Amino acid sequence: xxxxxxxxxxxxxxxxxxxxxxxxxxxxxxxxxxxxxxxxxxxxxxxxxxxxxxxxxxxxxxxxxxxxxxxxxxxxxxxxxxxxxxxxxxxxxxxxxxxxxxxxxxxxxxxxxxxxxxxxxxxxxxxxxxxxxxxxxxxxxxxxxxxxxxxxxxxxxxxxx
Numbered sequence: 001x002x003x004x005x006x007x008x009x010x011x012x013x014x015x016x017x018x019x020x021x022x023x024x025x026x027x028x029x030x031x032x033x034x035x036x037x038x039x040x041x042x043x044x045x046x047x048x049x050x051x052x053x054x055x056x057x058x059x060x061x062x063x064x065x066x067x068x069x070x071x072x073x074x075x076x077x078x079x080x081x082x083x084x085x086x087x088x089x090x091x092x093x094x095x096x097x098x099x100x101x102x103x104x105x106x107x108x109x110x111x112x113x114x115x116x117x118x119x120x121x122x123x124x125x126x127x128x129x130x131x132x133x134x135x136x137x138x139x140x141x142x143x144x145x146x147x148x149x150x151x152x153x154x155x156x157x158x159x160x161x
Contacts, residue, residue, distance in 0.1 A: 004084040004115070007034040007073045010050050011043045012149045014131060016123035018057055020088040023117060025061045032080060033058065037070040044132055044156060053149055074109040085114045090124050 004024060010017060010033070024031050033054060037047045045053070047068050058064045069076045077085060085105060087098045095116065102114035119126075126144045134141050135153040142150060 001029040002084065003030040003032065003080060003082040004028040004086050005032045005034050005073060005077050005080075005082045006086040006088075007036060007069065007076075008088075009036045009038075009041070009043065009128070010054060011045050011128055012131065012145060012153060013050065013054050013057055014123070014126050014128060014145050014149070015143070016088065016090070016119050016126040018146070019120050019123055020086070020117050021058055021061065021064060024086050025064050028084070029063060031061075031064045031086070032076075032082065033064060033066050034073060034076060035066065035068045037068050039070070045152065049152065053152060056148060057146055072108065074105045074112050077112045078109055083112055085112055087114055087116050088119055089116050090119045090127075 006021065006024060008017065021031065021033060035047055035050050051066050051068065054066045058066065073085060089095045089098055098116060105112060105114060131141050131144050136157050141153065
C-alpha cells in the first residue's frame with residue numbers, strides 16, 4: 001500500500017488544492033492531506049476551521065484523510081510509513097521553491113521522495129493570498145474556491161469590518 005502526504009497551509013482550501021487531491025487520489029492507495037500548524041504564522045482560518053472545510057470537500061474520496069501537523073513533515077511521513085511527499089506547482093517560481101524544499105526534506109529523511117504535480121491550467125493564478133485579498137475587497141472568488149470556502153471568507157471579512 002502506497003501512502004502519500006500532501007502538506008500545505010490550505011488557508012483557505014482552493015479549487016487548485018482540490019484538483020491536486022483528486023488527481024493524487026487516483027495515483028496512491030492513501031493520501032494524508034496534512035494541514036500545517038505553525039505558531040510563527042498568522043493564519044486566517046484556525047486549524048479546526050481548515051480541517052472542517054477540507055473534510056467536507058474531500059468526502060467523495062475514501063482514500064483521503066485530513067490531519068494536522070505542527071512538526072517536520074518528513075517526521076510525520078516516517079511516523080505513518082509514507083515514502084512520498086506530494087507538492088503542487090503552478091509555475092517555475094513554485095517549482096524552484098519546492099525543489100529546494102524537496103532536497104532539504106530528502107536530506108532529513110532519504111527514504112522520502114517528493115513528487116511534483118503540476119496544476120491544471122485554469123488554476124495557475126489561484127493563490128490563497130490573492131483569494132483572501134480579493135474576498136476582502138468584495139471581488140468574485142467563485143471560480144477559485146468552493147462555495148463553503150467563499151462563505152467562510154465572506155464571514156471572516158464581515159466580522160472584521
